[in-house]
Amino acid sequence: MKQLKxxxxxxxxxxxxxxxxxxxxxxxxxxxxxxxxxxxWANWLLGNPLGAPVVExxxxxxxxxxxxxxxxxxxxxxxxxxxxxxxxxPWRSFTLAKGQRLTLKQPKQGVRAYLAAPGGFLGEDVLGSxxxxxxxxxxxxxxxxxxxxxxxxxxxxxxxxxxREVPAAMRPSYVAKPVLxxxxxxQIGDFSGTSLFEAFxxxxxxxxxxxxxxxRLLGPELVYQGAPMISEGIPLGAVQVPPDGQPxxxxxxxxxxxxxxRLGALTPLALAQLAQCMPGASVRFRAxxxxxxxxxxxxxxxxxx
Numbered sequence: 105m106k107q108l109k110x111x112x113x114x115x116x117x118x119x120x121x122x123x124x125x126x127x128x129x130x131x132x133x134x135x136x137x138x139x140x141x142x143x144x145w146a147n148w149l150l151g152n153p154l155g156a157p158v159v160e161x162x163x164x165x166x167x168x169x170x171x172x173x174x175x176x177x178x179x180x181x182x183x184x185x186x187x188x189x190x191x192x193x194p195w196r197s198f199t200l201a202k203g204q205r206l207t208l209k210q211p212k213q214g215v216r217a218y219l220a221a222p223g224g225f226l227g228e229d230v231l232g233s234x235x236x237x238x239x240x241x242x243x244x245x246x247x248x249x250x251x252x253x254x255x256x257x258x259x260x261x262x263x264x265x266x267x268r269e270v271p272a273a274m275r276p277s278y279v280a281k282p283v284l285x286x287x288x289x290x291q292i293g294d295f296s297g298t299s300l301f302e303a304f305x306x307x308x309x310x311x312x313x314x315x316x317x318x319x320r321l322l323g324p325e326l327v328y329q330g331a332p333m334i335s336e337g338i339p340l341g342a343v344q345v346p347p348d349g350q351p352x353x354x355x356x357x358x359x360x361x362x363x364x365x366r367l368g369a370l371t372p373l374a375l376a377q378l379a380q381c382m383p384g385a386s387v388r389f390r391a392x393x394x395x396x397x398x399x400x401x402x403x404x405x406x407x408x409x
Contacts, residue, residue: 181214223262
């Protein structure tokens with residue numbers, strides 16, 4: 105058993121895995137890493153199961169000290185990581201000697217970094233996952249849904265593998281204005297023609313009102329002309345349009361049902377891109393059909409085979 109002692113943390117530093125599934129009929133959301141692509145690359149670097157528990161660090165402010173010599177991996181955002189006072193770039197595994205400090209400071213490119221350990225960090229499984237969902241008080245290292253805090257210890261028990269890097273051609277690019285693929289939904293025909301044109305031909309700005317439940321987008325007012333809806337199940341990435349006409353992209357910690365009309369849902373790859381966008385950033389939507397999104401997803405998953 106090896107351990108890292110947390111010297112600094114924030115409410116946005118949490119233990120996450122692939123998420124909690126098969127329980128939404130109970131009103132329990134899925135949780136899990138917002139950027140699943142970066143999480144899986146972090147685990148790949150160590151030979152872990154791709155959904156093994158990792159530490160999700162949003163916007164920096166996280167620091168740990170190794171209590172034993174170990175090998176760790178870092179993927180996702182460049183948060184100006186340091187090992188003691190030496191810069192550490194993401195997308196690679198690295199050694200941390202006993203007593204050395206790993207610090208993730210602040211965003212340089214992207215928003216969320218993922219720290220992985222051999223075999224995955226140890227947490228308390230609740231309903232099949234240790235994914236932290238603060239609102240529902242589920243998961244985390246204690247099973248109570250609390251974020252990682254100063255003075256806590258995170259543990260892992262896997263064997264240290266050889267060091268390696270994610271090939272440069274495989275690393276996601278956190279471009280300034282990503283185009284996000286959106287699978288069109290059942291209510292899309294109930295929006296005005298002008299609204300549909302603007303939805304896919306205008307920039308949307310990420311509002312500061314954002315968390316792991318969802319991100320509000322600011323832009324042209326979308327006008328829904330259909331009949332009032334009965335609440336229905338909400339998929340990951342659903343783009344809801346409340347009465348003010350400003351869309352909300354629903355994320356991993358979303359509620360399980362809702363009654364607002366939807367343009368559709370972002371693809372998993374689009375959600376990973378969105379998770380790395382800062383408030384104030386601009387994005388655009390691109391309409392796709394389900395078959396196209398499925399082929400793209402399966403092709404991407406082949407990178408880990």
